[in-house]
Amino acid sequence: MAVSETEKGTYTIPIGPIHPALKEPIQLMLEIDGEKVVNTDVLAGQVHRSIEWLGMNRNNPVQTIYLAERICGICNICHPFCLVMAVEQAANIAVPDRAEYIRVIAAEMERIHSHMLWAGVAAHEIGFDTVFYLTWRAREEVMDLIEYVFGNRVTKAALQFGGVRRDITAEQLPRIQKSLDYYKGIFEHLRRIFLEDKTVQARTRNVGTLSTEDALKLLTVGPSARASGVPKDVRQDQPYSAYADLNIKAITPDIVTGTVVGDVYDRIIVRLLEVKQSIEIIEECIAKMPEGPTMSEPKMPRLLRLLAAAAGEGVARVEAPRGEDIHYVRLEAGQQTLTTWKVRAPTYVNLMAVPTILKGMQIADVPIAFASLDPCMSCTNRVTVTDRATGRTSLLDYEELHRLSVEKTRKLQR
Amino acid sequence: MERLSPQAIIDSFRKELGKGFVSGTVYEREVAVKKNKFRSLWVEVKKSAFRRAVEHICRLQEHPHLAVISSGDLGTEVELIYHFTIYYGHHLEELSLGLRVKLPKTDLTIPTITDLIPGAIFTERETQEMMGVKVVDIPDGRRLFISEDVPEGVYPWRKDETGPEKLLRVLPGRKPKQWDQKG
Numbered sequence: 001m002a003v004s005e006t007e008k009g010t011y012t013i014p015i016g017p018i019h020p021a022l023k024e025p026i027q028l029m030l031e032i033d034g035e036k037v038v039n040t041d042v043l044a045g046q047v048h049r050s051i052e053w054l055g056m057n058r059n060n061p062v063q064t065i066y067l068a069e070r071i072c073g074i075c076n077i078c079h080p081f082c083l084v085m086a087v088e089q090a091a092n093i094a095v096p097d098r099a100e101y102i103r104v105i106a107a108e109m110e111r112i113h114s115h116m117l118w119a120g121v122a123a124h125e126i127g128f129d130t131v132f133y134l135t136w137r138a139r140e141e142v143m144d145l146i147e148y149v150f151g152n153r154v155t156k157a158a159l160q161f162g163g164v165r166r167d168i169t170a171e172q173l174p175r176i177q178k179s180l181d182y183y184k185g186i187f188e189h190l191r192r193i194f195l196e197d198k199t200v201q202a203r204t205r206n207v208g209t210l211s212t213e214d215a216l217k218l219l220t221v222g223p224s225a226r227a228s229g230v231p232k233d234v235r236q237d238q239p240y241s242a243y244a245d246l247n248i249k250a251i252t253p254d255i256v257t258g259t260v261v262g263d264v265y266d267r268i269i270v271r272l273l274e275v276k277q278s279i280e281i282i283e284e285c286i287a288k289m290p291e292g293p294t295m296s297e298p299k300m301p302r303l304l305r306l307l308a309a310a311a312g313e314g315v316a317r318v319e320a321p322r323g324e325d326i327h328y329v330r331l332e333a334g335q336q337t338l339t340t341w342k343v344r345a346p347t348y349v350n351l352m353a354v355p356t357i358l359k360g361m362q363i364a365d366v367p368i369a370f371a372s373l374d375p376c377m378s379c380t381n382r383v384t385v386t387d388r389a390t391g392r393t394s395l396l397d398y399e400e401l402h403r404l405s406v407e408k409t410r411k412l413q414r
Numbered sequence: 415m416e417r418l419s420p421q422a423i424i425d426s427f428r429k430e431l432g433k434g435f436v437s438g439t440v441y442e443r444e445v446a447v448k449k450n451k452f453r454s455l456w457v458e459v460k461k462s463a464f465r466r467a468v469e470h471i472c473r474l475q476e477h478p479h480l481a482v483i484s485s486g487d488l489g490t491e492v493e494l495i496y497h498f499t500i501y502y503g504h505h506l507e508e509l510s511l512g513l514r515v516k517l518p519k520t521d522l523t524i525p526t527i528t529d530l531i532p533g534a535i536f537t538e539r540e541t542q543e544m545m546g547v548k549v550v551d552i553p554d555g556r557r558l559f560i561s562e563d564v565p566e567g568v569y570p571w572r573k574d575e576t577g578p579e580k581l582l583r584v585l586p587g588r589k590p591k592q593w594d595q596k597g
Binding site for chain 1: 441443445446447448450452453454477479480481482484485486495497499501502503504505506507508509510512531532533534535536537557558559560561570571578
């Protein structure tokens with residue numbers, strides 16, 4: 001074959017339909033030239049579940065809270081939190097101050113467990129399974145705490161329009177403090193593993209870089225945007241609920257390293273420090289939590305009547321572990337369902353950054369670079385690889401891709 | 415860049431768009447113990463002034479954040495709301511800005527804004543497939559979420575005859591629900 005022909009040729013590898021990092025359904029079409037990724041196409045929608053349609057046609061608003069909780073198993077507070085705030089605006093429902101604090105405590109516990117989960121997955125992606133076991137073991141502490149406080153590990157059904165369904169009692173406080181102390185105790189250990197280990201650095205520094213400019217243009221949100229030096233955090237910028245009483249500062253990687261690179265390593269820094277920040281927020285909330293009721297309308301039939309009679313619209317934003325979450329709600333008087341409900345989860349916008357992040361990467365770096373965005377497909381959904389020379393398409397499955405990534409780490413360690 | 419107050423922003427839209435400006439309101443809500451204000455702006459513009467309105471937002475804030483486009487079926491017209499946020503990155507300074515534009519069902523087209531905000535592509539693709547609003551000059555007009563086996567001309571967010579009800583499977587022995595009744 002002539003040289004000019006091979007130079008032109010790229011090869012498209014499909015990865016998916018179960019995606020390469022977090023075992024969730026999305027397809028990435030990677031156009032590669034040798035080992036290098038030239039272009040990526042993201043094919044979402046593999047598991048579109050028509051949740052918005054159900055909220056607009058089948059459920060009454062209270063049932064929709066529990067539907068919103070099931071948009072994503074990890075963000076099972078953020079989505080209902082966002083929905084209840086939008087409906088509270090639309091129907092003009094007041095929220096007791098104590099409930100606002102409990103909501104924030106629930107949201108921050110969720111952030112700790114989500115970031116710990118991500119850290120474990122990231123370690124696994126580069127073949128560091130001991131760290132994966134360690135972080136997931138540490139994550140159990142907060143899962144147990146969530147179960148203790150809210151009655152369930154995952155879907156907690158804690159929120160209601162105009163408040164929360166469970167109070168935090170004085171007897172519960174020592175147990176909560178015990179878990180927070182546990183995380184404070186292991187933080188230094190985790191920091192050393194993730195930020196000082198040479199192998200982790202070799203696999204994450206200058207990998208999957210997203211510049212500040214691109215992050216702004218592609219509307220990237222959450223830790224991925226902050227790692228690129230965009231100090232954007234809804235809890236800081238437009239604080240909602242009890243965050244409005246706290247003075248939260250968006251975490252960017254320059255706090256630790258003095259510079260912003262926008263790579264995978266920076267994303268680790270941001271998430272690690274956010275775990276610490278979440279612990280501080282929970283402690284502050286417990287200290288400042290006012291006494292009082294936790295619900296403004298505890299009687300369900302009255303609440304439903306009030307919602308059916310209400311007319312208006314509301315838009316609420318919540319800083320979920322992966323970034324900004326937004327719900328728009330429109331209510332019409334006399335209608336039993338939400339007239340319009342639009343949900344936008346953070347991964348929806350973060351996926352647009354994938355082609356930029358993967359450009360120029362080696363195939364073996366694809367899993368960790370992609371996973372570093374902490375994409376969540378239930379919120380939003382596979383990778384195909386094409387040879388420029390032959391035009392052949394082959395499917396790279398998760399095991400194969402993971403094996404390539406682990407091999408790279410082993411080579412670096414030798 | 416100098417940051418304007420919410421009312422001044424509405425006035426700047428009125429001045430900039432002239433007859434293309436329909437209405438503008440400021441929503442405020444006090445939150446939690448310190449009663450800090452949660453503020454959002456709602457601006458409605460005519461379709462003819464829509465591009466100028468987005469260009470104006472780009473002047474208020476370099477790289478405005480477009481969260482999403484929400485769309486609602488209002489019977490004879492479709493309402494699109496572009497949810498922007500401006501003045502981010504500073505404590506308590508950020509404002510939500512909902513830019514509303516109503517399109518008659520006889521002419522469901524809207525110009526693309528991906529030349530101004532490249533990240534608008536996903537939400538424009540979604541609006542196109544879910545609501546049947548044609549985005550003029552969209553650089554990538556493929557479907558985003560809906561799978562290829564769903565026929566053309568079915569729009570899940572619509573509440574008229576183009577809605578997805580005809581695709582619903584009715585289990586044997588059950589009657590199809592009357593979807594045309596409200597609620």
